[in-house]
Amino acid sequence: MTIHSISTKRATRSAEARVAAQDWGALVGDLNSYGCAVMPALLSPEECAEIAALYPHEEHFRSHVVMARHGFGKGEYRYFRYPLPDLIGGLRTALYPRLAGVANDWNERMGVAQRYPADHATFLQLCHENFQTRPTPLLLQYGPGDFNCLHQDLYGDLAFPLQVAILLSQPGEDFTGGEFVLTEQRPRMQSRAEVVPLRRGDAVIFAVHNRPVQGTKDHYRVNLRHGVSRLRSGKRHTVGIIFHDAK
Numbered sequence: 377m378t379i380h381s382i383s384t385k386r387a388t389r390s391a392e393a394r395v396a397a398q399d400w401g402a403l404v405g406d407l408n409s410y411g412c413a414v415m416p417a418l419l420s421p422e423e424c425a426e427i428a429a430l431y432p433h434e435e436h437f438r439s440h441v442v443m444a445r446h447g448f449g450k451g452e453y454r455y456f457r458y459p460l461p462d463l464i465g466g467l468r469t470a471l472y473p474r475l476a477g478v479a480n481d482w483n484e485r486m487g488v489a490q491r492y493p494a495d496h497a498t499f500l501q502l503c504h505e506n507f508q509t510r511p512t513p514l515l516l517q518y519g520p521g522d523f524n525c526l527h528q529d530l531y532g533d534l535a536f537p538l539q540v541a542i543l544l545s546q547p548g549e550d551f552t553g554g555e556f557v558l559t560e561q562r563p564r565m566q567s568r569a570e571v572v573p574l575r576r577g578d579a580v581i582f583a584v585h586n587r588p589v590q591g592t593k594d595h596y597r598v599n600l601r602h603g604v605s606r607l608r609s610g611k612r613h614t615v616g617i618i619f620h621d622a623k
């Protein structure tokens with residue numbers, strides 16, 4: 377078998393097919409109940425290793441952020457350049473239509489006027505008209521003692537309300553600690569924390585900033601932040617897929 381036919385065969389498990397194979401009823405249920413949901417085994421261990429191995433190769437990236445320099449935490453990340461690696465670009469395109477339905481439903485329940493088009497290309501056009509033209513998908517790298525402070529990935533006025541992070545390293549083998557965490561600030565109430573258990577290749581879908589919660593009378597709006605707890609040992613890589621582009 378030639379190298380070409382191997383990669384063609386691998387490409388047949390397309391982003392579209394692996395997104396379609398997820399249990400969307402359960403995912404949407406979890407997003408509505410908790411503001412996050414896990415897609416198990418979205419990437420194979422080999423694919424995780426291949427993406428993590430891109431990190432030192434600067435030609436794939438438009439910028440490099442050392443988190444400690446900005447007070448964002450400790451660790452580093454790089455934003456991909458366009459064109460994105462096939463698998464990451466493919467997942468961004470394939471995931472978007474599933475999530476746009478949730479996003480539009482959330483906005484309706486929160487009384488927010490913005491509606492999102494059904495396909496990602498049309499949404500990116502809106503971003504570009506709004507002068508948000510720079511790609512936001514990123515590759516993150518953490519070592520011992522590193523962490524990612526609670527934050528929201530907003531890069532301009534136009535923001536798609538859901539995003540995805542894929543864990544590329546194996547907890548307990550490649551690293552310890554380094555849990556993905558979410559906090560949810562409820563109006564006039566104490567905050568709720570959620571730790572999302574992930575294995576290598578799993579992806580978490582989560583709310584970028586706001587989501588509706590069903591109250592006793594109507595819906596109220598909660599404010600979410602996400603981050604990563606301190607790595608106790610080892611090395612951890614993740615890829616983040618944000619659907620809006622940046623100013």
Ligand SMILES: O=C(O)CCC(=O)C(=O)O
Binds near residue numbers: 529614616
């Ligand atoms: O490393 C992580 O799990 C979180 C990365 C992150 O903040 C993101 O993808 O937006």
Ligand SMILES: [Fe+2]
Binds near residue numbers: 528602
């Ligand atoms: Fe983030």
